[in-house]
Amino acid sequence: MAGKLDGRVAFITGAGSGIGRAAAELFAAEGAAVAVVDLNGEAAEETVAKVVAEGGRAVALAANVAVAADVEAAVARTVEELGGLDVLYNNAGVDSRGSVADAEEADWDRCFNVNAKGTFLCSRAAVPPLSVRGGTIINQGSVAGLVAVPNFAAYCAAKGAVVALTRSMAIDLAPRRIRVNAICPGTVFTPLMEPMLRARGDGDLEAGLAKTVAKYPIGHLGSPEEIARVALFLAGDDSSFLTGSIVTADGGMTAQ
Ligand SMILES: NC(=O)c1ccc[n+]([C@@H]2O[C@H](COP(=O)([O-])OP(=O)(O)OC[C@H]3O[C@@H](n4cnc5c(N)ncnc54)[C@H](O)[C@@H]3O)[C@@H](O)[C@H]2O)c1
Structure with a gap:
């Protein structure tokens, strides 16, 4: 049976764990060649081993999404080794601690550097290869970018930035045939x-x-697999009329 991502190349950040790992396994099972990108190179290798054991194709790339040179090298290697780029899943993220009354400045910077700036840097590096045959970008937001979660100030603000950036990217990149959507998972x-x-x-x-x-x-x-299935929908042709959409996957949490 044909896979939903046959012949495509996907670059998934934070794919050494959790949701990113589940997405790497699912995208590969649906026919994509996957660049498994993570700060933790060993974790990325473990994900690749799982994908390969299931008959898929993947490469592990150690990179910090908050460092432009890392990201640019990882995108270049993906294009060279896997033959182009069709899907970017900006999934890597870190949480934060505290309200604005007690949060540490370093924690705020780390949270914005990975969640928000990382999304910008990966997207900037990926736009040229994604423009070649048209593509999709999926940004990982959170319900914390839509409603307040107590004592998570920097995380709420950074995910709010990801939501706003998704809409901005969607209109700017539409002429290049790149669709951009976000997922806002609940817990x-x-x-x-x-x-x-x-x-x-x-x-x-x-x-x-x-x-x-x-x-x-x-x-x-939620389970990582449930979020990965939403990402698959946004990555493939089933979502061909969606761009700039913020898809909540939260079991009704924000509907109340
Ligand atoms: N788990 C949840 O409840 C939840 C809810 C909403 C949104 N999210 C978002 O989903 C994404 C994935 O979360 P998860 O729960 O699977 O987390 P996780 O901690 O299981 O996995 C995150 C991965 O990102 C990697 N990573 C961290 N910083 C990085 C960096 N600078 N560069 C490259 N890789 C880096 C980590 O090494 C790790 O492998 C995050 O953006 C998170 O904010 C998670």
Whole structure:
């Protein structure tokens, strides 16, 4: 059966863990050759091993999305080794700690550098190869970019920037045949969210999970695979009329 991404090349950042890893596996299963990009090179290699074991094609690239030279080298290697670029998934992200009353300046900078500036740098580097045959960019937002999450000030602001940037990119890149959409996931149980869930339960992860699930009308948290399937829809031709869309995948959390 034909895959939804047959013959395409996808560049996925933060693909050494969580949602990015799930997306790398799904995109490869749907026929894409995948550049697995992560700050943690070993984690990227582990994802590639999983993809290859499932019969897919992928390369691991260690890069910091917040460093222009890293990103430009990773995009150049992708084009050279995988034969072009069709899909950029700006997924790499980090969380933050505290409200504006107590957040650390360094934490604010790190959060903006990875989540917001990383999205800009990767997109800038990817635009020339994406323009060759038309392409798609998926930016990873968060419900935190749409509604307030307590004690997550820098993260809320950085994801809000990603949402605004998505709309800006969509209109600027449409003439180059590049569609740009964002996903705003609700809570997905990955290594990124574990500290927040633990803190919410005063150190007890199960209690934190129960408190969080109570905020979700659908009655459960998201899984990396559920978000990866939304990304697949935005990456492929099924979403051909979508650009500038902010797709919430949050079990109804922001509908209340
Ligand atoms: N998990 C959630 O509940 C949730 C909810 C909404 C949005 N998100 C967003 O989804 C994305 C993925 O989150 P996840 O939960 O899978 O996280 P995760 O921590 O499991 O994975 C993130 C990956 O990004 C990599 N990374 C971090 N900084 C990087 C950098 N500077 N350059 C390159 N790679 C870097 C990490 O090494 C890690 O492998 C993030 O943007 C996150 O903000 C997550």
